[in-house]
Structure formats: C-alpha cells, structure tokens
Amino acid sequence: MIKTIMFDLDGTLVHYDYDAFVRTYLEAVGRKVAHLLDPRRFVQKLLAATEAMIASVDHTRTNMEVFWEHFPDGLGIAVEVLTPSLDEFYLQDFPQIQDVLGVTPLPAARHTVEKLLSNDYEVVIATNPVFPAIAIEERMRWGGIDGLPYHLVTTYETSCYCKPNVEYYAEILQKLGRSPEECIMIGNNTCEDLVAGDLGIKTYLVEDCLLDIGPFRREPDYRGTFADLVQFLESFGSVG
Ligand SMILES: [Mg+2]
Numbered sequence: 001m002i003k004t005i006m007f008d009l010d011g012t013l014v015h016y017d018y019d020a021f022v023r024t025y026l027e028a029v030g031r032k033v034a035h036l037l038d039p040r041r042f043v044q045k046l047l048a049a050t051e052a053m054i055a056s057v058d059h060t061r062t063n064m065e066v067f068w069e070h071f072p073d074g075l076g077i078a079v080e081v082l083t084p085s086l087d088e089f090y091l092q093d094f095p096q097i098q099d100v101l102g103v104t105p106l107p108a109a110r111h112t113v114e115k116l117l118s119n120d121y122e123v124v125i126a127t128n129p130v131f132p133a134i135a136i137e138e139r140m141r142w143g144g145i146d147g148l149p150y151h152l153v154t155t156y157e158t159s160c161y162c163k164p165n166v167e168y169y170a171e172i173l174q175k176l177g178r179s180p181e182e183c184i185m186i187g188n189n190t191c192e193d194l195v196a197g198d199l200g201i202k203t204y205l206v207e208d209c210l211l212d213i214g215p216f217r218r219e220p221d222y223r224g225t226f227a228d229l230v231q232f233l234e235s236f237g238s239v240g
Contacts, residue, residue: 002202003239004151004178005116006169008187009127009136011209013113014143015226016103018211024097032089037077045075050130054162059171063129063156090134098142105144108230113145119238122151124172126185128192129159151176163192164214169199186229194218204229 007013010021029046030039049071056066072079116123127136133155140146140153152175154168161168173180180200187193188206191214197203198218205220206229222232 001239002121002182002184002236004122004124004176004183005233006124006126006172006183006185006196006201007113008185008189008193009125009139009143011188011211012186012193012206012226013106013109013125013145014103014139015106015209016101016142018209020101021097024100025094028093028097029086029089032093033082033085036082036085037075041076045071053130053156054165057161057165057167059160059167061160063159063162064132067156090132090138094135095138095141098138103142105142106226108226110144110148112230112233113148116233116236117149119236121236121239122176122178123148124176125150125153126169126172126187126193126196127154128163129154129156129168130162132156133158163189164195164216166195166198169196169201173199173201190214190217190220194220197221204232 010016010018026043030043033039033042049067052070053063053066056063058066068079113123125136125140133153136153136155137146152172154172159168159171161171169185173183184202184204185193185196186204186206188209189211190205194203194205195218197220203218203220203222205223206226207223208226224232
C-alpha cells in the first residue's frame with residue numbers, strides 16, 4: 001500500500017526548459033562574481049565541484065561538504081571573499097530567473113499535492129540535492145507549491161547522495177522509515193528518477209518535459225502527461 005509520494009521538482013511539478021534554466025543560472029551567477037574572478041573559471045570550478053558531489057557516495061559527508069571540499073581548490077581567491085556575493089545572488093538574482101524563463105505554476109500542481117496531504121499521504125520533494133535549500137524553495141515558489149507541510153525536501157545541506165545514485169532513494173527511505181513498496185517516485189527523467197525502481201519503488205514517468213538523455217535508463221511502472229498523473233493521483237483515496 002502506497003503511503004509516500006515522492007515528486008521530482010523540475011520538469012515534473014514545475015515545468016520549464018531545464019537546459020535554458022541551467023544556462024541562465026550559470027550566466028547570472030558568473031555575472032554576479034565577475035568583479036572578483038573570471039566568470040568562466042568560476043563556472044568551470046562550480047561544474048567540477050558539482051560533478052564531484054554527484055559522484056560522491058560517502059554517507060558521512062553531505063553534498064554541501066563535498067562541494068565545498070572541491071570548489072575552492074584552484075579558484076584563485078579565498079572563499080570568504082566570494083560567499084557574500086553568492087549569498088546575495090540567491091536572495092536577489094536567482095528569483096529573477098523565473099521571469100527570464102517565463103515560469104508559471106501548473107494550475108493543478110498545488111491542488112494535487114494539497115489533496116494528497118489532506119488524505120494523509122506523506123509527500124516528498126525528491127529534487128536532485130545539488131542546490132542549497134534557498135534555491136530549491138525558490139523554484140517551488142515558481143511552481144506555486146511552496147509553504148506546504150512536506151515530509152521531506154532533499155537539499156544539498158541535508159543529503160549525502162545525488163541522483164542518479166540509487167543510494168539517494170535509499171537515504172530517503174531510511175529518513176522516512178519506509179519500505180520501497182510503500183512509495184512511488186514521480187519524475188520526468190528516465191535515468192535520475194526511474195532508477196528509484198531498482199529498489200522496488202514504483203515509478204511514474206511524466207512525459208510533458210521528458211528527459212531521456214542519461215547514462216542509463218529504466219522503464220517506468222506508469223507513464224503519462226501531467227494531466228494523466230493528476231487523474232492517476234485522484235484515484236488515491238485516504239491512507240488507512
Ligand atoms: Mg526533473
């Protein structure tokens with residue numbers, strides 16, 4: 001019996017072109033620190049530290065710890081000089097990406113999550129925890145699904161694994177005290193999201209913003225458009 005619904009965020013509950021988002025984000029953050037160092041070097045280091053974070057399967061270190069272990073190395077300036085600009089970026093500049101990309105909430109998204117919560121399902125935002133909480137909460141705001149009593153939102157401060165490592169999903173199960181059979185993972189990425197199925201978690205592929213370009217792929221148990229998903233979840237009654 002399903003008790004926990006795990007939603008991917010980007011391209012699943014909030015729809016936009018993810019490549020355009022990454023491009024816009026990297027340009028904007030590079031611009032923000034351009035008075036301190038070469039933006040190209042900054043972005044190169046940012047991506048390399050992110051790769052290290054994704055590769056790490058050390059359960060004793062959070063993604064944030066792995067990131068900051070790699071990022072300063074060879075940067076050419078002290079981290080303390082850089083961090084105020086990064087903090088300001090997430091507060092002031094990152095929110096503006098919503099308008100650049102023209103992201104608007106999916107009308108049914110908030111209603112669907114609220115209904116699941118009121119029917120006593122546990123709802124998890126299982127977004128790849130490569131970003132700080134502030135940047136994840138901001139993207140939830142773009143999708144109009146912020147401020148709800150989620151059981152867990154995976155962030156780089158609190159997660160020790162990233163997608164597509166299957167350990168990412170095992171860590172969620174462990175935090176919630178759930179077995180795979182009690183959970184369903186809903187996402188738009190045939191690699192990062194559907195790999196949850198390797199543990200026995202049921203999977204639903206949302207095809208509106210389908211990403212099928214990962215290093216491997218899995219077949220979902222269910223698939224459909226976001227509208228199909230809403231209908232699929234409508235059939236979920238109360239837990240109990
Ligand atoms: Mg996604």
